[in-house]
Amino acid sequence: MGSKDARRLFLILLFMPFALWIILLIALPNIGMFILSLQEKVGPRVYTYGIANYVEFVNEPIYWNTLLRTATISLLVTALTLLIGFPVAYYIAKIAKKQSKGALFLLCLIPLWVSDLVRAFGWILLLRETGVVSGALQWLGLIDQPVELLYNDVTVVIGLIYTVILFMIVPLVSTLDGMDDSLVEAGFNLGGGRATVLRRIIIPYAMPGIVAGCIVVFMLTAGSYLTPILLGGKNSMWFTEQIYDQFITRYNWESGATFGVLLLVFTSAVVWLGLRLSGQTLAGTVAKS
Amino acid sequence: MEYDLECESVSKRFGSVLAVDSVSCGIPSGSFFSILGPSGCGKTTLMRMIAGFEEPDSGDTRIEGQSVVATPPNRRNVKMVFQHLALFPMMNVGENIAYGLRCRGADKAEIARRIDDVLERINLPGVAHREIHQLSGGQKQRIAIARCMVLEPALLLLDEPLGALDLKLRESMKIELKQLQHRFGTTFVYITHDQSEALVMSDHVAVMRNGKFEQVGSPQELYRHPQTAFVAEFVGDSNQWHGRVAGRDGSEVKVEADDGPPVIGVEGGGQNLAEGAAVRVFVRPEHIRMQPLGAAAEPAPEPGRNGEQGKIDSLLFNGGNSRVLVRTASDRLIEVDLPDADSAAELREGEDVALSWPRARTMCFSSSE
Ligand SMILES: Nc1ncnc2c1ncn2[C@@H]1O[C@H](COP(=O)(O)OP(=O)(O)O)[C@@H](O)[C@H]1O
Ligand SMILES: [Mg+2]
Numbered sequence: 001m002g003s004k005d006a007r008r009l010f011l012i013l014l015f016m017p018f019a020l021w022i023i024l025l026i027a028l029p030n031i032g033m034f035i036l037s038l039q040e041k042v043g044p045r046v047y048t049y050g051i052a053n054y055v056e057f058v059n060e061p062i063y064w065n066t067l068l069r070t071a072t073i074s075l076l077v078t079a080l081t082l083l084i085g086f087p088v089a090y091y092i093a094k095i096a097k098k099q100s101k102g103a104l105f106l107l108c109l110i111p112l113w114v115s116d117l118v119r120a121f122g123w124i125l126l127l128r129e130t131g132v133v134s135g136a137l138q139w140l141g142l143i144d145q146p147v148e149l150l151y152n153d154v155t156v157v158i159g160l161i162y163t164v165i166l167f168m169i170v171p172l173v174s175t176l177d178g179m180d181d182s183l184v185e186a187g188f189n190l191g192g193g194r195a196t197v198l199r200r201i202i203i204p205y206a207m208p209g210i211v212a213g214c215i216v217v218f219m220l221t222a223g224s225y226l227t228p229i230l231l232g233g234k235n236s237m238w239f240t241e242q243i244y245d246q247f248i249t250r251y252n253w254e255s256g257a258t259f260g261v262l263l264l265v266f267t268s269a270v271v272w273l274g275l276r277l278s279g280q281t282l283a284g285t286v287a288k289s
Numbered sequence: 290m291e292y293d294l295e296c297e298s299v300s301k302r303f304g305s306v307l308a309v310d311s312v313s314c315g316i317p318s319g320s321f322f323s324i325l326g327p328s329g330c331g332k333t334t335l336m337r338m339i340a341g342f343e344e345p346d347s348g349d350t351r352i353e354g355q356s357v358v359a360t361p362p363n364r365r366n367v368k369m370v371f372q373h374l375a376l377f378p379m380m381n382v383g384e385n386i387a388y389g390l391r392c393r394g395a396d397k398a399e400i401a402r403r404i405d406d407v408l409e410r411i412n413l414p415g416v417a418h419r420e421i422h423q424l425s426g427g428q429k430q431r432i433a434i435a436r437c438m439v440l441e442p443a444l445l446l447l448d449e450p451l452g453a454l455d456l457k458l459r460e461s462m463k464i465e466l467k468q469l470q471h472r473f474g475t476t477f478v479y480i481t482h483d484q485s486e487a488l489v490m491s492d493h494v495a496v497m498r499n500g501k502f503e504q505v506g507s508p509q510e511l512y513r514h515p516q517t518a519f520v521a522e523f524v525g526d527s528n529q530w531h532g533r534v535a536g537r538d539g540s541e542v543k544v545e546a547d548d549g550p551p552v553i554g555v556e557g558g559g560q561n562l563a564e565g566a567a568v569r570v571f572v573r574p575e576h577i578r579m580q581p582l583g584a585a586a587e588p589a590p591e592p593g594r595n596g597e598q599g600k601i602d603s604l605l606f607n608g609g610n611s612r613v614l615v616r617t618a619s620d621r622l623i624e625v626d627l628p629d630a631d632s633a634a635e636l637r638e639g640e641d642v643a644l645s646w647p648r649a650r651t652m653c654f655s656s657s658e
Contacts, residue, residue, distance in 0.1 A: 180373060180375060182371040182372070182373060182375040183375050183377060185340075185342055185362070185369075185371070185375070186369070186371055186375035186377070187377075187388075188342075188361075188362045188363045189340055189362055189363070189367075189368060189369045190363075190368065190388055190389035190392060190436065190437070190440065191363050191364075191389050191392035191393055191440065192363055192388070192389075192392045193363060193392075196392055200388065201377060204379040204380075205378070205379060207379075
């Protein structure tokens, strides 16, 4: 056996776990879902292939309204996360002293140390009618009866931002960290004000990180389940809730699979549109951030 | 004389480090002024204060006669070429040059005309559409200068811009920079730790050490009449010995060297060396004359010259800058310039030679500073 063959074998072995992971956990389930979504039940245990599930989705406004609502709120969460995360990332990458950088970064990680469920419960403790915030406001005399702060869209958005902001900050810090301070100084030196330097130098430089962060945050938000359900209550109208409903409550796997495929296609389309509008490529984004 | 830049006792302290220590200077309009010093002596800090990126703890800076201490960096008529150039990687050449013009609110036609004009002047016409990463090191250099010069600043600051280039390119960029400065007629303030860059390009050089200007003068002055031991050592090459003053006769001092025969020299920098003071003696290689000793007896010492004998230890052939290392009887190594490359061929290692150099070129400085 030549060394060429040996090297090829080595490469195959090296990529085997990765390939298995892609095939078993990503490709297969999605193909399975797609096939499942094309099945129509015509009688007990009798199926034909067709697009009836998709037609049903289109014909039922509550379904596609929920999908649109989920996408809109996810976009809003993404935008707000960027708005809040960017200054934080800039501070960590460029302004904070070397010694405090690590500590600040770790601070951002803390929310990830507790599970989704516990985190959501924390919000509930704070915001429910008999919760900490309501109590504090009453004690201060700002309100005279308990307020329910849970189960509205604002709370859902805040909760989601809190959950995903780390995934915005990490890629932003890593791109901004690579930016030479002298680029910013050159921007000032050549006559630019703060706004010009931000708009023409810092943001274009950080664009790969911004895009990467936005994609991750958008996908995580659109696919999240616990936070919108627990903070938004029964009528939060989150699309993952519809999927759960179809699979578990109604035991309608075909319809659930259809919704799953639709969510994937729809969010992918939004990401593609975002990439087109910002003039970035997925490969460029991944390579630079 | 008209000054584009004046500094008046400018100081800057970082914690316990006094990075710039009460520097005063005036830089005449249209001149090429270099600040030369070892790394860490405060050059960059001084330049950043001129550009407005650091605030001086005390002192005043005037640009074209106006105090700029309270002026933010983007309103100062001073442009800077950064150590690593800081060209904007997400813009092409034209956009890099247009950036400053756009900040000023120039209109499109004007910007296009100015870009063409400045690219013409740096001998890179038609590169406006290239991306930055497509340029060579020397081209990037020139674009970084063009980006500043298109704004017609009162003063251009350059912070070791040649540091990242390879040797050959550095040599040609030295000449190029000097010519660019001539062509634009703008005052250049050039920072470097490389004395040959400073000597070749500058009208005036300030030698900086530990945050202070040690000596300011033309390159010739610094080379011929260094005022301190530091300048003598830093500017140009020298043979250097340590010794003690054994006596004096008018302007000449007799120095008892620590490891060699006594020499007679002159005091550098108008100092007054006391008898017994520890001194450092500097003699430049080109002032030493070498003669083969042959079979003849010792040559009679010439008046006004110091002399010593030795054997050729090795030849350091370097074309027109060839040197010889001579090992003296007292086991010191002395570097001697060869007048031309051909004479190197006539010399053999181990040959006995006599060295002599003028007393007036034997510079003595107190070693206590
Ligand atoms: N931002 C800073 N914070 C603390 N010390 C600094 C800072 N900038 C420079 N220094 C110190 O000031 C001194 C001069 O630095 P610098 O001006 O960069 O020297 P040079 O450019 O001549 O190499 C050095 O001792 C350096 O450590
Ligand atoms: Mg420096």
